[in-house]
Structures are given as structure tokens and as C-alpha cells.
Amino acid sequence: MNGVHDMGGMHGMGSIQPEENEPVFHHRWEARVFAVVRAMGAFGRWNIDASRHQRELIPAAEQLRMSYYERWLAGLSQLLVRHGFLSTQELATGKPVPGPMMLAPALPADKVPGFIAGGSPAARTSNSPPRFRPGQRVRARNLNPIGHTRLPRYVRGKAGMVDRVHGVFVFPDTNAHLRGESPQHVYSVRFEAQELWGDVAVPRDAVYVDLWEGYLDAL
Amino acid sequence: MTDIPHSREQDRDQGQDHDHGKQRLPxxxxxxxxxxxxxxxxxxxxxxxxxxxxxxxxxxxIGPHNGAKVVARAWKDPAYKARLLTDATAAIAEMGFGGLQGEHMVAVENTPAVHNLVVCTLCSCYPYPVLGLPPVWYKSAGYRSRAVIDPRGVLREFGLELPAEMQVRVWDSTAELRYLVVPQPPPGTEHMSEEQLASLVTRDAMIGVALVRSPATGELP
Incomplete structure (x- = not known):
């Protein structure tokens, strides 16, 4: 979706304010949101792409006003209702409605180290060879899907060169909507800074973007 | 124009409004x-x-001390550095790090001719196993929007003025690959142990918004 989350190259988005000796979390609630998101994700009812997309769906003005963990909280609340973990009433009142408990057991504390160490690999295998090879010229397609995509607006229609083939990975555009993993080859594509931004860019500078095969055309 | 508020500003505001010296209202x-x-x-x-x-x-x-160990080893051990640059996931796993939000890693090396900078313009992807959780500025709209269009301006704000002849490569983490910058070792540190070297490597240097300074002279690579 052409949302406000797709920020590459925008102006007027505020200053960058590094903080000396920044704590990992600024508030306890941020730590709890982080942990609840991870723990609920462990059920496997959704995936990282769905969870990103849920945050992208927060209305733009709210998205920009919210802090990072407020966006996580908002996205999580929506996912919990959508996937039947909570009813809207429960979410609003904070009180559980009596009814059948979900059978899936919660992530236990002793499984946390394994959960972190294992992660959730997105690489898959495929019998089809990569369509592009390193050094090949490609153009990012001018796609404007209404759903989730990881093709940033600032590279659409731009020409670049395949720098390396990363392998085969889950395709976010379908996975985010729980329409299957549809794995595809992913490439690191080098775009010359001037191809992206014109004369304001320094000639030798470049931006490397990881792009799925379906986002690219041969040049 | 005003800055987009984030939790720190909100925190300060609330501190003035509600903090009566002892208990702070949530x-x-x-x-x-x-x-x-x-x-x-x-x-x-x-x-x-x-x-x-x-x-x-x-x-x-889990934090940047993990990544610092990886970088220090790469500085000391050329064979390890070669493995890190070829298959970062495996090389980082050798050091005992990996997993959540670092399942697939790529290491990019700074050289006298090339400087690397990492961003995630679409969300805030960050290599947790080696750097921990991202700082607020990395997740900010300002950084995400500007790192790709004005990397040198962003670096200048971090106090880093790169020579015009150096090439800047920005890595936008749009897929499930997470990036680690291997900074250049500072001058005069060849005699230092891996452990000593690791203590010099900062989080910012591994994102690419800083260089690693010599502890003795403050010199940059």
C-alpha cells in the first residue's frame, strides 16, 4: 500500500535526535508491549508480514503521532481481535468474557531462550533457478498494490544492477494476507543515488535494496 | 515545522504535568x-x-556487545573476516549469536574507499542478535526518510563528515536480511587483544553512523 510508513526520500519528517546512553526501553509498558507481541506471535496465527501490515493500516495521521511501541500496541490489539484471541468487548473492558478457553498453551518461560535462538527463518528452498544474476541490469516494476508490499515507492520504475542473489524467501505481498508463502528469489539491487534522486545526490553514492524477483524486470 | 513527537518528548511533557516529585502517573x-x-x-x-x-x-x-565481538574477531582474524563477509549468518553463529531478527545476516565492510550505512525505510528492521533492540532515532521518521536521500547530511548530524571521494552505500533492509557494518579498525590498535578491540566498537559504528576512534589519540581510520 502507498502508505505513510513508506518513508524513504520524504522531506519534513522531523529531526534525528540521538540520545546518549539510551535505555533499551524508556518505560516499563514499552518492554511489556514488546514481550506480549513476541509471546503472542509465538502462537503462529499470523506472521511478521501480517504484523507489519497491521501497523501500516493504522490511519496515517495517528501513525505519525504515535511512538514506535504505541504502534506495536495498536497493531497487536487489532491482530488479537482479528484472530479470535480477544473480543472487541474484552479489549474495551479489559475483562475476560466467560467462554471456552483457547486450547493453545501460552509460551512458557523455559521456552523463551529457544524461541529467541530459533527465530523465524524466512528462507525457503526452490527448484527454480534465479532469473537474474549478479551484474545484470534490472528495473523495479511500477507496482502500486493496495495490500502489503516491500517494494518501496522510491525505487519503483528505477533502474539498478543486481549486486547479489540472497536466495529464496517468503513473499511478503501474499504472506501478509495469509494467502501463502509463495517463495521467490530475493536480490540485493544497487541503485545509483543519482538514478533515484537526480542531481542532489553525490555521483558515486548508491542505495542497495533487497527486492523479490516479482518486483523486477530485466533491462 | 515542529518535530514529530515520540515517547521521550511525551515523557518530558508528562514529567512537567504530573510528576509531583514522587510518584508519576502512568x-x-x-x-x-x-x-x-x-x-x-x-x-x-x-x-x-x-x-x-x-x-x-x-x-x-542481547545487545551491541555481541556485534562488537564479531567485529573485533574480524579485525584480528582475516580468515574469520572472509567467512563473515561471505556468509555472515554462519560466521555470526560461530560466535554463538543468531535467531530472532537475525535469522539471515549480511555483513558489509567499510574500507578507505567505501562507507556503509544501514536503514529500514519501511519499518525498523534491525539485527537483534548482534545489536539488540534499535535506538529511538533509528526508528524515527527523520532517519528512515532521510538516510536514503541524504546519507551524507544524516552522517554530518552524527558528527561524521565523509570525504567527497569516498563512496557511501546505504543498505535499506526491505527483506528478511539484516545488516551489520564492519567498521575500519582505528589506527594504532594492531597490538590490542580481541577483547580490548571489542570494547572500542560502538553500536553506532555497526549501523554506520559513526567510525571507531583510536582510544589513545582519538584518531579516526
């Missing part, structure tokens, strides 16, 4: 999160001890 999201956690616990969907363990892992165990 902000609205704090109350909502407490209510949500309690609801999920009552429904048997989360184990509060698992939440504690998740928080503990990222507050105390």
Missing part, C-alpha cells in the same frame, strides 16, 4: 498495556514469566 498506553497483559494472563494466553524472560534477554543479554 501515561495512557501504560494503563492500556497493563490491562491488556492482565486480560491475556487471565485467559491463559501469556505467561508473565515468559514476558519477564523476553524483556530480560533484550535488556541484559
Amino acid at each position: 501515561s495512557d498506553p501504560a494503563l492500556r498495556v497493563m490491562a491488556l497483559e492482565s486480560l491475556l494472563v487471565q485467559k491463559g494466553l501469556v505467561d508473565p514469566q515468559a514476558l519477564d524472560a523476553l524483556v530480560e534477554a533484550y535488556e541484559h543479554r
